[in-house]
Amino acid sequence: MGERLRVGIDVGGTNTDAVAIDDAGVVWARIKEPTTADPTDGILAALRTVTAGHEIDRVALGTTHAVNAIVQRRGLRRVAIVRIGAPGTLAVPPCTGWPADLVATIVGPVLIARGGVEVDGRIHPLAPDELRRFAVSLDADVDAVAITGTFSPLDASQEEEAAAIVAAGSGLPISLGHRIGGLGLLERENATVLNAALGDVIERVVDGLEAAIATIGPHVHAYLTQNDGTLMTPGVARETPVLTIGSGPSNSLRGAATLTGRTDVLVADVGGTSTDIGALTNGFPRESSAGVTVGGVRTNFRMPDLVSVAVGGGTTIVDGQLSQRSVARRIREDALVFGGSIPTLTDAAVAAGRVAIGDVVRVAGRDDLAPALGAAETVVADAIDRMRLSSAGVDLALVGGGGVLLPDAFPGVRAVVRPEHGDVANAIGAALAPVAGEAELIADVGGERRRAEIERCLDDARERAIAAGADGALLETIWVEETPLAYLDRPLSRIRAKVAGPVVP
Amino acid sequence: MQLGADDLVDYAQGCAILGSGGGGDVDGAVLQAQAAIAIAGPVAVVNLDDLDDDALVMPVAGWGAPTVGIEKLGAGSEGSALAAAVQRWFGRPIAAVMAGEIGGGNGVLPVAVAAELGLPLVDADGMGRAFPEGPQVAMHVAGLSPAPAFLADEYDNLVTLEPSDGDWFERLARAVSVAFGGVALGADHVMSARTARTATVRSTVTLASALGLAARAGGVQGVLTAGAGVGLITGKVVDLQRRTTGGFARGEVTLAGTRADAGRTVTIHVQNENLLATEGARAIAIVPDLIVLLDEATGAAVPTERVRYGQRLTAVGLPCAPVWRTPAGLAIGGPDTFGFPHAFTPVEELTRG
Numbered sequence: 001m002g003e004r005l006r007v008g009i010d011v012g013g014t015n016t017d018a019v020a021i022d023d024a025g026v027v028w029a030r031i032k033e034p035t036t037a038d039p040t041d042g043i044l045a046a047l048r049t050v051t052a053g054h055e056i057d058r059v060a061l062g063t064t065h066a067v068n069a070i071v072q073r074r075g076l077r078r079v080a081i082v083r084i085g086a087p088g089t090l091a092v093p094p095c096t097g098w099p100a101d102l103v104a105t106i107v108g109p110v111l112i113a114r115g116g117v118e119v120d121g122r123i124h125p126l127a128p129d130e131l132r133r134f135a136v137s138l139d140a141d142v143d144a145v146a147i148t149g150t151f152s153p154l155d156a157s158q159e160e161e162a163a164a165i166v167a168a169g170s171g172l173p174i175s176l177g178h179r180i181g182g183l184g185l186l187e188r189e190n191a192t193v194l195n196a197a198l199g200d201v202i203e204r205v206v207d208g209l210e211a212a213i214a215t216i217g218p219h220v221h222a223y224l225t226q227n228d229g230t231l232m233t234p235g236v237a238r239e240t241p242v243l244t245i246g247s248g249p250s251n252s253l254r255g256a257a258t259l260t261g262r263t264d265v266l267v268a269d270v271g272g273t274s275t276d277i278g279a280l281t282n283g284f285p286r287e288s289s290a291g292v293t294v295g296g297v298r299t300n301f302r303m304p305d306l307v308s309v310a311v312g313g314g315t316t317i318v319d320g321q322l323s324q325r326s327v328a329r330r331i332r333e334d335a336l337v338f339g340g341s342i343p344t345l346t347d348a349a350v351a352a353g354r355v356a357i358g359d360v361v362r363v364a365g366r367d368d369l370a371p372a373l374g375a376a377e378t379v380v381a382d383a384i385d386r387m388r389l390s391s392a393g394v395d396l397a398l399v400g401g402g403g404v405l406l407p408d409a410f411p412g413v414r415a416v417v418r419p420e421h422g423d424v425a426n427a428i429g430a431a432l433a434p435v436a437g438e439a440e441l442i443a444d445v446g447g448e449r450r451r452a453e454i455e456r457c458l459d460d461a462r463e464r465a466i467a468a469g470a471d472g473a474l475l476e477t478i479w480v481e482e483t484p485l486a487y488l489d490r491p492l493s494r495i496r497a498k499v500a501g502p503v504v505p
Numbered sequence: 506m507q508l509g510a511d512d513l514v515d516y517a518q519g520c521a522i523l524g525s526g527g528g529g530d531v532d533g534a535v536l537q538a539q540a541a542i543a544i545a546g547p548v549a550v551v552n553l554d555d556l557d558d559d560a561l562v563m564p565v566a567g568w569g570a571p572t573v574g575i576e577k578l579g580a581g582s583e584g585s586a587l588a589a590a591v592q593r594w595f596g597r598p599i600a601a602v603m604a605g606e607i608g609g610g611n612g613v614l615p616v617a618v619a620a621e622l623g624l625p626l627v628d629a630d631g632m633g634r635a636f637p638e639g640p641q642v643a644m645h646v647a648g649l650s651p652a653p654a655f656l657a658d659e660y661d662n663l664v665t666l667e668p669s670d671g672d673w674f675e676r677l678a679r680a681v682s683v684a685f686g687g688v689a690l691g692a693d694h695v696m697s698a699r700t701a702r703t704a705t706v707r708s709t710v711t712l713a714s715a716l717g718l719a720a721r722a723g724g725v726q727g728v729l730t731a732g733a734g735v736g737l738i739t740g741k742v743v744d745l746q747r748r749t750t751g752g753f754a755r756g757e758v759t760l761a762g763t764r765a766d767a768g769r770t771v772t773i774h775v776q777n778e779n780l781l782a783t784e785g786a787r788a789i790a791i792v793p794d795l796i797v798l799l800d801e802a803t804g805a806a807v808p809t810e811r812v813r814y815g816q817r818l819t820a821v822g823l824p825c826a827p828v829w830r831t832p833a834g835l836a837i838g839g840p841d842t843f844g845f846p847h848a849f850t851p852v853e854e855l856t857r858g
Contacts, residue, residue, distance in 0.1 A: 091537045119573050
């Protein structure tokens with residue numbers, strides 16, 4: 001004893017997984033249970049199971065609460081929207097193009113206020129009275145305010161100034177755009193409005209998590225994982241709940257990195273319904289260049305670059321053909337090997353002798369299932385090929401509960417790695433996740449200034465990572481990106497940087 | 506024909522295809538057009554033959570840096586400011602709005618302006634594709650002056666330019682857009698319908714709608730049929746080089762063939778737009794013909810900045826508007842303009858046999 005363990009919990013659409021793991025990556029306890037109707041119940045049960053008899057240092061939770069709330073339009077706050085930029089930006093009012101039912105659920109009064117920041121640093125002044133009048137006019141139907149100003153990722157001072165006025169006039173919780181997203185006003189504003197709407201949802205999750213953790217001992221730190229697979233404190237999560245969306249795939253990819261000890265490898269996470277194929281670069285998920293759409297709303301969050309295909313343990317086989325459907329969490333009732341009557345890919349894998357699950361005899365001689373298994377392999381092989389960066393051979397880590405379905409060889413893949421505990425890679429990724437900081441600026445990079453500006457951006461990112469709880473001495477640069485701005489008279493570049501490091505012990 | 510909020514989806518996809526990888530952000534322009542149509546209703550599309558000879562046609566286009574444009578959205582009143590200036594100058598009202606450049610977001614933005622002004626949109630544009638510079642328009646080939654040109658921003662600034670030629674127009678308009686803060690809405694080459702009938706690229710709004718519909722209904726094959734194009738290669742992005750020189754985003758995209766094209770390698774040379782496709786030492790499509798990268802599965806156009814390693818794409822070549830294949834057209838939009846040593850040869854000849 002005396003070993004202080006970390007707990008990772010990942011709430012997915014099908015299963016809630018949890019592990020207790022030590023610093024060396026040794027798994028001391030683990031559990032995989034169907035996700036409960038109220039996910040919090042499953043989280044508490046999982047936590048009790050994996051912590052029993054162990055001393056716990058910290059608990060990290062990755063959850064789909066926020067995504068579910070947006071998709072189902074449930075438990076969301078009603079949000080007043082302030083955009084700073086008038087008379088600019090009036091051409092496209094907030095929430096243009098949103099699904100009507102989401103607008104009806106969360107969108108309250110809207111103000112496009114005078115002000116805004118220009119790319120060249122000029123600031124158009126606010127009209128404080130206008131903001132004050134709006135703030136005091138908000139009635140009891142409004143629960144929160146989202147404030148987004150033009151170019152606020154480059155200069156946040158005006159959003160902060162407006163927030164002070166609106167908070168004083170309304171007393172409502174406020175979400176600020178520069179804390180939520182990068183350049184792209186409409187996408188950042190969308191994400192900020194969703195963030196404000198998620199306040200109650202995240203309160204319940206964080207309160208539940210903290211209450212549960214209090215029962216397993218003092219001095220246990222709680223964290224949530226965010227879409228890039230890094231940690232945030234409950235305090236930060238309360239401020240930026242929308243950043244918890246999409247943490248699942250990132251957790252799986254990070255878990256695969258830990259389990260395989262590799263920093264550059266393809267990862268296939270095979271679940272009950274689908275297979276996600278992503279790539280680890282420098283130990284972190286390679287990110288998609290396009291923003292993600294959440295509940296019908298465009299955001300500019302960077303999510304893991306994934307190819308998802310409808311191949312999972314519960315994928316059904318209809319007339320010998322691979323279908324697009326899955327029995328999902330009913331696999332233990334419906335699949336042939338469990339006594340059901342619906343042929344699934346799990347049955348095909350068992351019939352092919354690839355794995356022994358359930359009652360093997362029930363699929364004896366079912367050669368007719370083999371073509372569907374072959375078709376599934378072709379679909380996955382094609383997806384793997386799409387994720388490869390070059391014609392050079394790569395290794396593939398197979399994780400997730402359905403990894404056993406897939407063979408040990410794919411075209412262009414040097415080696416298929418099946419790490420132990422790969423079926424709970426997502427929970428392991430959450431348990432061992434680092435803390436990151438990101439920064440963004442637009443600067444003149446002419447002459448010799450490029451290096452200094454990149455360093456300035458990295459410093460900003462480091463400062464944020466340390467503020468979020470990272471050990472400043474152990475920060476590593478994850479990526480630096482430079483995008484030149486075309487059609488201007490000066491060599492302006494948009495520079496973005498991300499650093500990450502372990503949590504301060 | 507008219508363009509309502511629902512029609513914009515196909516039309517915008519067609520504009521993205523005609524953008525040849527460039528032409529600016531389409532999604533943002535669609536939102537602006539949707540917002541304008543929500544207020545003013547659908548925009549009528551009018552044939553130049555149905556306008557009076559002296560009817561005034563106002564071409565409009567957005568200027569500036571796309572990265573600025575995603576933050577610095579317009580006020581939605583810039584079109585009115587331009588129209589007022591044009592009407593003051595010419596002493597008669599504008600009859601219709603035209604896209605200066607049909608390719609990319611600049612094809613969609615004029616829909617918002619037309620809605621704002623309550624005017625029809627002409628079934629024509631200045632390029633039939635996207636080009637990086639303001640004077641690279643059919644009106645310039647036809648010998649029209651860009652002057653008077655007008656640029657407006659969201660702070661009620663209006664600048665009138667009387668440049669002496671196309672080069673000065675480009676230089677001055679760029680300087681104004683930088684002074685505005687990086688983007689501007691402009692009107693130039695204002696002309697009568699009589700002049701526009703021969704000085705523009707005709708029927709391109711119809712073409713864009715048809716291309717978008719074809720992509721949605723028939724994928725890559727649909728686009729090839731609707732655009733009378735040729736497939737250059739179907740393959741996977743295996744190399745991607747990007748750099749910026751002289752204010753332009755340059756780079757190369759290399760596709761390694763798959764399926765029937767296995768074993769072939771084609772490189773697309775990019776300078777804001779896709780300008781040249783080569784296979785080994787041989788050119789297989791050359792600007793001003795359109796080189797478009799389509800998602801192999803959906804037929805949707807993939808703009809330059811969205812190209813990623815590993816994507817499965819089909820590169821297609823679409824013949825450009827006939828005006829660009831004339832000596833005068835090639836002089837301002839041909840391979841030489843972009844520093845390529847290749848002599849222009851139509852894509853359908855390059856890929857034959």
